Amino acid sequence: MANPIEAYVNGLRETRWWRSVFRSGSGATNLHRSLAVQQNIFMHLFSVKMRRAALNFNVTWYLGTLSLTTFIILVATGIPLMLYYHPSVPQAYADMKDLQFVVSAGVFLRNLHRWSAHAMVLLVFAHMFKVFYRGAYRPPREFNWVIGVALLLVTLFLSYTGYLLPWDQLAFWAITVGSNILSAVPVLGQKIRFLMLGGNTVNANALLRFYVLHCVILPLIAFLFIGIHFWRIRKDGGLYTGRSKSNE
Amino acid sequence: MSEPKKFSAALDSDSRRTPGRVAFVTRRTSPYVKAKDDALVMTWPETLFRAAVAVEALGIVLVLLALFWDAPLEGLADPMQTPNPAKAPWYFLGLQELLHYFPPVIAGVLIPGMVVAALIVIPYFDINVEAEGVWLRDRARRLRIAIIAVGALTIALLLLQVWAILTPTVVVAGFMFLAAATPESPGKFHRWLVSKPLSFWIMTWFLIQATVLTTIGTFFRGAGWAWVWPWRG
Numbered sequence: 383m384a385n386p387i388e389a390y391v392n393g394l395r396e397t398r399w400w401r402s403v404f405r406s407g408s409g410a411t412n413l414h415r416s417l418a419v420q421q422n423i424f425m426h427l428f429s430v431k432m433r434r435a436a437l438n439f440n441v442t443w444y445l446g447t448l449s450l451t452t453f454i455i456l457v458a459t460g461i462p463l464m465l466y467y468h469p470s471v472p473q474a475y476a477d478m479k480d481l482q483f484v485v486s487a488g489v490f491l492r493n494l495h496r497w498s499a500h501a502m503v504l505l506v507f508a509h510m511f512k513v514f515y516r517g518a519y520r521p522p523r524e525f526n527w528v529i530g531v532a533l534l535l536v537t538l539f540l541s542y543t544g545y546l547l548p549w550d551q552l553a554f555w556a557i558t559v560g561s562n563i564l565s566a567v568p569v570l571g572q573k574i575r576f577l578m579l580g581g582n583t584v585n586a587n588a589l590l591r592f593y594v595l596h597c598v599i600l601p602l603i604a605f606l607f608i609g610i611h612f613w614r615i616r617k618d619g620g621l622y623t624g625r626s627k628s629n630e
Numbered sequence: 631m632s633e634p635k636k637f638s639a640a641l642d643s644d645s646r647r648t649p650g651r652v653a654f655v656t657r658r659t660s661p662y663v664k665a666k667d668d669a670l671v672m673t674w675p676e677t678l679f680r681a682a683v684a685v686e687a688l689g690i691v692l693v694l695l696a697l698f699w700d701a702p703l704e705g706l707a708d709p710m711q712t713p714n715p716a717k718a719p720w721y722f723l724g725l726q727e728l729l730h731y732f733p734p735v736i737a738g739v740l741i742p743g744m745v746v747a748a749l750i751v752i753p754y755f756d757i758n759v760e761a762e763g764v765w766l767r768d769r770a771r772r773l774r775i776a777i778i779a780v781g782a783l784t785i786a787l788l789l790l791q792v793w794a795i796l797t798p799t800v801v802v803a804g805f806m807f808l809a810a811a812t813p814e815s816p817g818k819f820h821r822w823l824v825s826k827p828l829s830f831w832i833m834t835w836f837l838i839q840a841t842v843l844t845t846i847g848t849f850f851r852g853a854g855w856a857w858v859w860p861w862r863g
Binding site for chain 1 (some may be wrong): 671830
C-alpha cells in the first residue's frame with residue numbers, strides 16, 4: 383500500500399456506498415472476480431471463466447469485439463446527431479450545413495458516425511469470413527452463424543438507410559440506384575419498393591421512413607440479435623478455439 | 631436362454647416415477663467433453679481487459695480518421711439532375727457492377743438471393759461440416775463433376791465476355807485442380823491446398839469475386855458506367 387491513490391481507491395471500494403452499487407464486493411480472489419462478471423447485468427452474458435486459447439489474437443483477430451465497438455460508437459454519436467436533425471425536406475440538408483458551420487464539433491460528430499458506419503460494414507464482413515475460415519460455424523454453433531448472417535443484413539440495411547439522411551445529391555442518387563434494384567423482383571418488386579419509399583420516387587416520405595428505420599426499428603433489431611448472438615456463444619460452448627489435441 | 635436382464639432402458643418424462651436419469655456420452659459426440667482439459671482464465675480481468683484494449687485501439691483510429699478526414703457532403707438533393715455515374719453505397723457497388731453484365735432480375739434479385747440463402751445453409755451441409763479435403767476421397771468422380779461445372783461456367787462467361795467474373799473463377803479453379811492433380815506432393819503450400827474442403831473453395835471464390843467486383847465498381851467506373859483508370863484524372 384505504498385501508493386496513496388491505490389490505498390484511497392481500495393478504501394473507497396469498502397465503503398457502504400460503493401458496496402450498495404457494486405453487489406459483488408471487491409477483492410483479488412477468484413470468487414470476487416467471478417462475482418464481478420456474474421453479478422453485473424452488462425457482463426452476465428459472459429461465463430466467469432474462458433478458455434485461454436480463445437484469447438489468442440490469431441483465433442478471432444477480435445473482429446466480433448471490434449464490430450460491437452463500432453456499433454457502440456454509432457449509437458453514442460447517432461443520438462447527439464438526432465438532436466440536430468429534422469427528417470424533412472429540405473430542412474435535413476440545412477441541418478447538415480448547421481452541423482458543418484454552427485454546431486460545436488458538429489463536423490467531428492458526423493465524421494465519426496460516418497467512418498464508424500463504413501468500418502462496421504467492413505468489420506462485420508471480415509468477422510464472417512474469419513468465422514468461416516476457422517470452421518467456427520460447425521455444430522453446435524450452426525444457428526449462431528444464421529443469427530450472424532441476419533446481423534450482417536441488418537448492418538447493411540442500417541448503413542443503407544443512414545446513407546439517405548444527409549439529403550444531398552450523393553445520398554439521393556445512391557438510394558435511387560439501390561431502390562431501383564428492388565423493382566426487378568418478380569411480381570412484387572414495385573410494391574416492395576413503394577412500401578420502402580412511401581411513394582414511387584425517393585421523396586420526403588422516403589426520408590421519414592428511412593429515418594424511423596435507421597434510428598428506431600433497425601437499432602432495436604440489432605440490439606436484440608446482438609444479445610442473442612452473444613448469449614449463444616456461451617450456450618454453444620464458448621468461443622471456438624479449433625480442435626483440441628485430445629480429439630486427434 | 632440367459633436369465634432376464636436386471637435393468638431396463640426406457641424413456642420417461644414422469645419425474646415422480648423415474649426420479650434418476652443416466653446420460654451416456656459416447657466418444658466424439660460432445661464438444662463440451664472435448665474441451666474439458668483446456669486451460670481456463672478468469673473472464674474478469676483477463677478477457678475484459680483485452681477487449682477494452684481492442685475497443686480503445688479502434689476508437690482511437692476512428693477518432694483520428696474523423697479529425698482529419700471529412701465525410702462527403704454534396705449539393706442539395708435534386709431529382710431533376712442525375713449525376714453521371716450515379717453510384718450506390720460502396721458495399722452495393724459489386725451488385726451494381728453485376729447489373730452492368732446481367733439483366734436486373736438475375737443480377738439484382740437471383741444472385742444476391744442465392745448468396746444469402748447459401749450463407750444461411752452453410753452449417754447445415756454435412757459436406758461443409760466434415761472439413762475434409764475435397765480430393766481426399768472419391769477423387770475421380772468428384773473431379774468429373776468439378777470439370778463439368780467449372781467448364782460450363784467458363785464457357786458461359788466466355789460467351790457473355792464477362793472478364794471480371796471469368797478471371798477470378800479461372801484462378802480459383804486453377805488452384806483447386808492443382809490440388810486435385812497432385813494430392814501427394816510434398817510441398818507445404820500444396821499440402822495446405824489439398825487439405826481444403828469444397829466449402830473453402832466456394833467461399834474463397836465468392837470472397838475474391840465480391841472484392842474484385844466491388845473494387846471495379848468503386849474505382850474503375852465513370853460516366854455511363856464506362857471503364858476508367860482511377861489514376862487518370
